[in-house]
Each structure stands twice: as C-alpha cells, then as structure tokens.
Amino acid sequence: MDTGFMREGEVEEVSEMxxxxxxPLRVLYVRDRFIEALRGKRDAEEKRITFRETFYRVxxxxxxxxxxxxxxxGTIAPDWIETSGGIKTQHNVLEQxxxxxxxxxxxxxxxxxxxxxxxxVREVARYLGVRLEASERQPFPxxxxxxxxxxxxxEEKLKVLRAATSVVERALGGLRPPxxxxxxxxxEDERSAASHEAERAVREVLPRGRVxxxxxxxxxxxxxxxxxxxxxxVSGGKAGTEDLFRLPEKIIHEDGEVVRAVYxxxxxxxxxxxxxxxxxxxxxxxxxxxxxxTAKPYNVPMELLERLCRDLLEIKGVSSVCxxxxxxxxxxVEYE
Amino acid sequence: xxxxxSMQIPVVFLGGQYNHLIVRALxxxxxxxxxxxxxxxxxxxxxxxxxxxxxxxxxxxGLERFGNLPQIIERGWFPMLGICLSHQLLGFxxxxxxxxxxxxxxxxxxIRVIEADEIFQGVGSEFVAWASHNDEVKQDGGRFxxxxxxxxxxxxxxxxxSKQIYGVQFHVEVAETPKGKEILKNFVKMCR
Numbered sequence: 001m002d003t004g005f006m007r008e009g010e011v012e013e014v015s016e017m018x019x020x021x022x023x024p025l026r027v028l029y030v031r032d033r034f035i036e037a038l039r040g041k042r043d044a045e046e047k048r049i050t051f052r053e054t055f056y057r058v059x060x061x062x063x064x065x066x067x068x069x070x071x072x073x074g075t076i077a078p079d080w081i082e083t084s085g086g087i088k089t090q091h092n093v094l095e096q097x098x099x100x101x102x103x104x105x106x107x108x109x110x111x112x113x114x115x116x117x118x119x120x121v122r123e124v125a126r127y128l129g130v131r132l133e134a135s136e137r138q139p140f141p142x143x144x145x146x147x148x149x150x151x152x153x154x155e156e157k158l159k160v161l162r163a164a165t166s167v168v169e170r171a172l173g174g175l176r177p178p179x180x181x182x183x184x185x186x187x188e189d190e191r192s193a194a195s196h197e198a199e200r201a202v203r204e205v206l207p208r209g210r211v212x213x214x215x216x217x218x219x220x221x222x223x224x225x226x227x228x229x230x231x232x233x234v235s236g237g238k239a240g241t242e243d244l245f246r247l248p249e250k251i252i253h254e255d256g257e258v259v260r261a262v263y264x265x266x267x268x269x270x271x272x273x274x275x276x277x278x279x280x281x282x283x284x285x286x287x288x289x290x291x292x293x294t295a296k297p298y299n300v301p302m303e304l305l306e307r308l309c310r311d312l313l314e315i316k317g318v319s320s321v322c323x324x325x326x327x328x329x330x331x332x333v334e335y336e
Numbered sequence: 337x338x339x340x341x342s343m344q345i346p347v348v349f350l351g352g353q354y355n356h357l358i359v360r361a362l363x364x365x366x367x368x369x370x371x372x373x374x375x376x377x378x379x380x381x382x383x384x385x386x387x388x389x390x391x392x393x394x395x396x397x398g399l400e401r402f403g404n405l406p407q408i409i410e411r412g413w414f415p416m417l418g419i420c421l422s423h424q425l426l427g428f429x430x431x432x433x434x435x436x437x438x439x440x441x442x443x444x445x446x447i448r449v450i451e452a453d454e455i456f457q458g459v460g461s462e463f464v465a466w467a468s469h470n471d472e473v474k475q476d477g478g479r480f481x482x483x484x485x486x487x488x489x490x491x492x493x494x495x496x497x498s499k500q501i502y503g504v505q506f507h508v509e510v511a512e513t514p515k516g517k518e519i520l521k522n523f524v525k526m527c528r
Contacts (some may be wrong), residue, residue: 077356085353085392117360222442223470224352224392224421253439290511293357294466296444327512329468330442 001058003051004031004158005144008166017134030058034146035153042151044219044228044336045089051143052091060105071101072110077117078292087226088219088332091142117291138181139292147336148185150283151216157280160317161186164282167315171308172286172300179298182286184312185335189267189281189319190215191233197254198232205247206237213258214281218335220259227330229257233281233322235264241299241325248326260324260331265309267320278319282312285324287333295328343527345385346372348405350421352390353468358419358509361517362387365524374403383414385527390420390507394471395428415500415526420469423503427473427494430480434471439488441467447492447506449484455495455502455522456483459515465492465506466513472505500526 002011011027018025037054041047063071075092083093094101094109101109113121118139125135141147149161164184172182191212202209213230220227232251234244248261262283284305289295300323309321324331347358349371362369369387386408393401402425409416409429418426424434449461473491475482480503484493494503502523508516 081353081356085351087353117357221353221468223440223468224390225470249441249443252442256440291357293354294507294510294512296512327443327466329466 001028001055002031003034003055003144003146005034005146007140007145007169008162010140017131028058028062030054033058035155038146038153040152044147044217047146047153047336048089048091048143051146052089055091055142056094056101056105060107063105063107069107070110071105071107072112074113074121075111076113076121077115080114081293082221085224085226087221088336117293119290138178141334147334148183150185150187150214150218150335156317157186157188160280160282160315163315164312164318167311168284168308171304171311172284175286175298175300175304179286179300180289180292180295181333182284182298185283185285186280187214187216187231187283189279194232194251195255198251198258201250201254202234202247204250205243206234206239208237209234209239210236211251211261218259218331220331221329222259223329227259229259230255231283232258232261233264234261234325241297241302244323244325245297245327248330252330260326262322262324262326265305265321265323266313268313278317280317281320281322282315282318283322283324283335284308284312285333285335287328289328289333292333293328295333297325297327342366342368343384343524344368344382345387345524345527346370346381346383348372348374348376348386348388348422350374350389350391350393350401352392352420354419354507354509355389355391358387358389361509361520362524365517365521367524374401374405376408377404378408378411381408381412381414385415385417385523386412387523388416388418388422388425390422390468393421395421395424395434396471399425409501415523416502417520417523418501418503419507419509420467420505421471423494423505424469424471424473426496426501426503427475427478427480427491430478430494430496431476432478432480432491432494433474433476435474436470437472437489440470441486441488443468444512445486445488445492445506447484447486449493451481451483453483453495454526455493455519457522459518463515464513465508465516466510467492467506469505473503 079090080096168184194211202211286298287295312321359369480494508519
C-alpha cells in the first residue's frame with residue numbers, strides 16, 4: 001500500500017524485494033485517500049487514528065475483493081504495550097483494544113510476533129535466513145513520514161521531509177556502530193519564548209545559550225503516562241554532545257510541559273529579515289537502543305552534524321536544522 | 337533427555353511500559369516467567385518469588401488497582417521485588433509516605449548505594465540506571481531500610497526490615513540500566 005508516507009524510492013524497493021520472492025504482488029496507490037482524510041488535522045493521536053481507519057478500510061475492501069479472511073501482520077510487543085498503555089496509538093493494534101476485526105473489516109488476524117521486541121525479530125529473521133537488506137533494515141513506522149511531519153500534513157512540507165530524510169540517511173548510515181534508528185522530522189519554524197527559569201537552566205550548561213519553544217506539540221512518555229507537550233530549541237554557544245544530553249532534564253525540571261529538547265545546529269537566523277520563503281525546521285534524530293522501549297540519543301560527531309546541517313539547509317524550504325538530544329523517556333523515538 | 341525444572345517467578349502486570357520486559361529479562365536468566373494480574377490469590381501462587389511491575393497510577397489515588405497485592409506483600413512467604421510503582425506501593429504499605437517528586441526523573445540517573453545488601457552484590461556503590469516516575473517514597477519511620485538514593489530521589493531502593501522484600505524506584509529490566517541484569521540475578525538467587 002503506497003500511503004504517500006514512504007521514503008524516496010521505497011515503494012519501488014519494497015515491491016522489487018517482494019516480487020523477487022515470487023509473491024503475487026499488487027501495489028495499491030492510495031496516497032490521495034490518506035492526504036484527504038488527514039486534511040486539517042494537527043493532533044498527533046487524531047492523525048494516528050485517522051491513519052489506522054483509512055489503512056484498514058482500504059485493506060478490508062481489497063481483502064473482500066480477493067476473498068481473503070485472514071490478515072497476517074507483524075505487530076510486536078512494543079506496539080501493544082504502548083497502545084494499551086495509552087502512550088500512542090500504533091495503527092496495527094486492534095484486538096488488544098477490543099476492536100473486533102471480523103465485524104469491522106471482515107478478516108481474522110494472525111500476529112506471530114506479538115511477544116517479541118525488534119532485536120528479537122531480527123534474530124528470528126537471521127535464523128530463518130531472511131536476506132540482510134530485510135533483517136538489518138532500520139525500523140520505519142507503519143504511518144511512515146506522517147508521524148515525522150509534525151502537526152498538519154501538507155504536500156509541500158512532506159516534500160521537504162522526504163528530501164531531508166534521504167540526506168540524513170545518507171549522512172548517518174555510515175556511522176559505526178550504526179545508530180539503531182536515524183531520520184529527519186519537519187515542523188514549521190515558528191517559535192515562542194521560554195521562561196527565564198528555563199533560560200537559566202540552559203546557561204548552566206551553555207553559558208551563552210538560549211532556549212525557545214516550537215509552536216507545536218510532540219509525543220513523549222513520562223512515568224508510564226503519555227505526555228504531549230513542547231519541543232524546546234536550544235541555540236547559541238558550543239558544547240560537546242555529552243553536555244548537550246544533560247539539557248533536556250534541566251529544562252524539564254523548570255517546565256514540566258516540555259517533552260523533548262533539540263539543539264540548533266544552524267539556520268538563517270534572525271539576521272535574515274522577513275524576505276525568506278524558507279519556513280521549515282528539520283529535526284535530526286539518531287538513537288541507540290536495544291529494544292526501543294528505552295533509547296538514548298546517539299553521540300554523532302559534531303563536525304559530521306555541522307556538515308549535515310549545511311547539506312540540509314540546501315533543501316528549498318528549510319530555514320533551520322536541529323539535532324534531537326532527548327532520551328526515551330521522556331521523549332519517544334518518533335515525534336508523534 | 338534430562339528435563340530441568342526451572343524456577344518460577346511471575347510478574348504482576350500493573351500497566352507499566354516495561355512490565356513485559358521484566359518477563360523477558362527473567363526468561364533470559366533461565367527462569368520461567370509470565371505475567372499475572374494483581375487480583376491473583378496468594379494461595380494460588382505456587383512460586384519461588386514474585387516481581388511486581390510499574391504502572392501509570394499513583395498509590396495516593398487509592399489501592400483498588402493493586403488487587404490482592406497488599407495481602408500478598410503482608411503474608412507471602414517468598415522473596416518479592418517491587419519496581420517503580422510497586423516500589424512505591426511497598427514504601428506506602430510499610431509505613432512510609434509517597435509524594436510527588438519535586439524534580440521527577442525521566443531517563444538517566446545515578447544510583448548511589450548507601451547500605452550494602454545482597455541485592456546489590458557485585459554492582460559497585462554507584463551505577464547508572466534509568467528511571468521514569470512522578471511520585472517517590474519518603475521514609476518517615478517506615479518499617480523498611482533505605483538501601484540507595486540519587487541526586488533527585490531519596491529512596492531509590494528499600495528493603496523490608498526483616499523479610500526478603502525489596503523495592504527499586506529505577507528500572508532493572510531496561511537495557512539502559514547496565515547493572516540491572518546483575519541486580520535481577522541477585523534477586524533470583526534469593527528465590528532458590
């Protein structure tokens with residue numbers, strides 16, 4: 001299913017791989033249905049539930065056409081743990097929420113991976129001799145780029161995100177050991193002031209640093225509860241990544257509504273005046289984790305980040321580039 | 337073929353994000369483990385030990401969600417380990433107080449052991465752990481000893497004054513607590 005939220009060339013790559021296995025493949029091009037259903041929606045949970053409903057309605061129709069009454073899907077432990085725990089609604093969790101798929105969609109579910117975490121799934125895949133490009137592939141969420149397009153999804157914003165994703169994957173894919181997941185997210189570059197207390201907390205680590213908030217909300221997890229709050233943008237002053245990683249805690253201690261913090265690597269800055277048509281901030285996230293239930297930001301060398309920043313600023317529409325310095329908890333790996 | 341009968345240590349599910357990871361960690365230590373609900377009856381618990389998980393609630397909102405855990409903690413004959421919310425439940429039932437943390441911990445923290453105990457054998461006096469909690473335990477004359485603390489939390493680990501009942505505020509079951517497996521192993525040893 002091409003939802004419109006796949007990465008550059010991904011529909012073709014996945015199709016190719018499945019076809020080479022000799023599976024009778026049919027690709028459903030349904031981008032417009034998703035874009036249409038999501039129009040005007042900004043809330044992360046509303047977007048996720050809309051995605052789920054659209055996804056299974058499309059599947060249900062096709063299943064009926066083909067006479068299928070069983071759907072095999074790769075739902076794993078973190079999916080149902082986070083969904084039933086109310087952290088975020090993963091699209092592939094239905095029965096665990098009490099949804100009867102036979103009544104709703106006309107098929108039964110088979111979910112053989114329910115008890116496993118991502119690292120265990122990889123082990124099974126290697127044991128079974130699944131080809132490396134599949135078993136070692138970095139995770140990509142079901143709703144894809146939708147959850148990295150923070151707030152409302154629009155064609156132009158999605159285009160910037162898709163281009164940024166390719167640049168980030170090329171730049172960070174060569175790190176050894178590789179981050180367990182690395183990607184870009186995009187948000188309108190509109191900010192508001194943070195409190196003096198938060199500013200003071202930041203200056204304890206970055207003497208010339210300052211902090212603002214993006215005018216959007218992102219998903220997090222605090223003490224087994226969902227958090228949907230602010231993204232703090234720290235800028236000014238130089239620091240090593242290890243110092244930067246201490247910032248989110250300091251900011252959250254002063255403002256409990258913050259769920260994550262990013263460090264501004266570069267941008268047009270305020271000196272550019274109002275003439276620019278560039279309006280998006282690209283957020284770069286790279287994490288180190290075993291099972292994705294907890295994760296820490298990957299320590300990417302600063303010079304590599306600076307190079308990456310220059311490349312991202314070349315993309316039309318990008319006004320600033322930030323590096324996510326938050327662990328899970330309090331943030332989640334993905335933004336929504 | 338020789339069949340090994342392994343130890344049985346179930347995990348009480350309280351809705352926390354890492355409850356299922358405790359089962360995984362125990363299985364990796366060769367223990368037979370599975371999730372049980374808090375309304376399990378003590379007489380049905382034919383087990384070698386019991387681990388109680390975390391969850392999204394606060395003990396100050398009432399004990400209904402904890403099912404039979406108060407009686408099990410009071411009368412159980414096997415070693416017990418409470419993690420996060422269950423650690424707070426232990427602190428509460430053993431006479432301490434549970435309060436909202438002024439500076440809540442989400443993520444990395446440093447645990448400092450202040451009283452040597454077999455649960456912390458081989459992990460050193462200071463180690464990195466991950467925590468995720470809004471509430472915390474205050475001792476205030478409770479029937480327990482405080483074994484560890486951190487910069488932001490006074491009671492990171494506690495032990496019942498006479499029984500092998502332990503509580504840890506941080507998460508021994510997550511990959512980001514490198515010494516967590518060792519601590520869990522120490523607990524499993526007590527269950528033999």
